[in-house]
Amino acid sequence: MDTIAECATTRRCWPSDSLTRVPYWVYQDEANFEDEQQRIFEGPAWNFVCLEADIPNRGDYRTTHVGAMPVIVVRDADGTINAFENRCAHRGALIAFDDGGNVQNTFRCVYHAWSYDLAGNLKGIAFEHGIHGAGGMQRDIRPEGHGPRKLRTTTLYGLVFATLSAETPPIEEYLGADVLGRIRRVLKGPLRIMGRFTQSLPNNWKLYVENVKDTYHASLLHLFFGTFRITRLTQGGGVLVSSDGGHHASYTIDRADDRQSTAYREQQIRSERSDYRLADPGLLDAVDEFGDDIRLQILSVFPGFILQQIQNCLAVRQVLPRGIDRTDLHWTYFGFADDTPEMNRRRLRQQNLVGPAGYVSMEDGCVGGFVQRGIAAAGEQVSVVEMGGEGADSQATRATETSVRGFWKAYRRCMGY
């Protein structure tokens, strides 16, 4: 493999075999960005597309994206979920242009009214036989090949994933038992959507995914976490990383002896402020709804899905690239269908922790931009990802970057680096 020096002249060359070095061009290079569409989003990956609760009834649909590809996800007559490219076979217009709705049995392209069934099959061509014998289609163009591409879908505890590749293994195998168990832990019953928000981020999509996997930063960057002991590295917890590296679940366990911990004070870390008190501590009125003392669990599925449990604040996040330095983050806040009014209020209050204005998520919205700006002239340099060693295995501490290295392990395999 090439050394850094040899690589300096060649973009698109990975500088080291080690998972501890990541070249900055990977956040900047246009050609690499285009390759990601083919090799990752359209490759052997399960892309999160929506919640089953988004489309409960026959004909309910949502429009979303798989990487750059616009996609329609729709509930079919038999209750199954279909996904197909949101691109008309005729001239390529969007078949559905709203965020979602209900179409009964038929999608009709607005441009020239070609129609599709709920599986994305072309069913009707307006004026196919012309008018009064003139015009019309000369021959049957219906054969497949240029119609919207179809995706395979799978559901998992109320989540809907889609893939374009025939090679993607079943979702359970894709995730591995550890991460699968951590999804099942949270998604324990029928979901109730509480709100949707989109946050545009001024950075490459991978910087956001890395941030999610970076358990090291959580209590250093986010003062809110540290001071109120929602999570601190000195609390119990750890990181599970799937064997392919791509998926992770980090968690903290409440531990009574943490209140005596002086580790943060000894490190003189900014996020320790013992004088900081809430005027209304109701925000922290959390209950152990999963019955296992896990206060916080952040879970990611390669390439761009996040399931979050911060106390009783539950959300899924979908990461969609919009350009080398633009990313859309789609948040869906949820609870469960059987939530009591008290639990509903608890979730509403705790949602202050997350989202574009979240006490702990706000910084995540801008640090990616700080990196993107910081590396502007450093495409040939590398970052250092060495906390907790060089591997990408599960670890019983969160003072580690193991799941970040896991991301690069999976990324490099997909991309062929």
Add this chain to the structure above:
Amino acid sequence: MDLLPHLVDLNADYARAIDNDELERWPDFFLDPCLYKVTTADNLAHGYESGIIYADSRGMLQDRVTALRQANIYDRQRYRHIVGLPSILARNGTELRVETPFLVVRTMRTGVMDLFATGRYLDVVPCDDERQSLRFRERLVVCDGARFDTLVALPL
């Protein structure tokens, strides 16, 4: 009593408190308990209750300010609210329901300016005691779009 001029004053002062970096005054525009929520027209239409900022007590509003001053990290920035004329939708003797359009321009430390948010305030303003200045029992900030750029640090 014609309450419209008082509502205009209330909104003007509310905007000044935020835009001129007098955030400590912001919670005082609300009664306690209260409801302050930043949401979107889409969520409102679907009946989704969540907000990106949600406070149901004045204490929670004070905590927002404390967090912004002491805890949260974000690029230095300023808002300029342009608040339109309030429409009184209903008056039931002791309480007004009011809708007021707004737009907010955000200027970042770098000088980059964005039309950051537009929407309407849906307010509930008690008016039973004429000697008291008006305050919000409820202020829903309903943004027209569902998209927020980077982060929403300051309140809208």
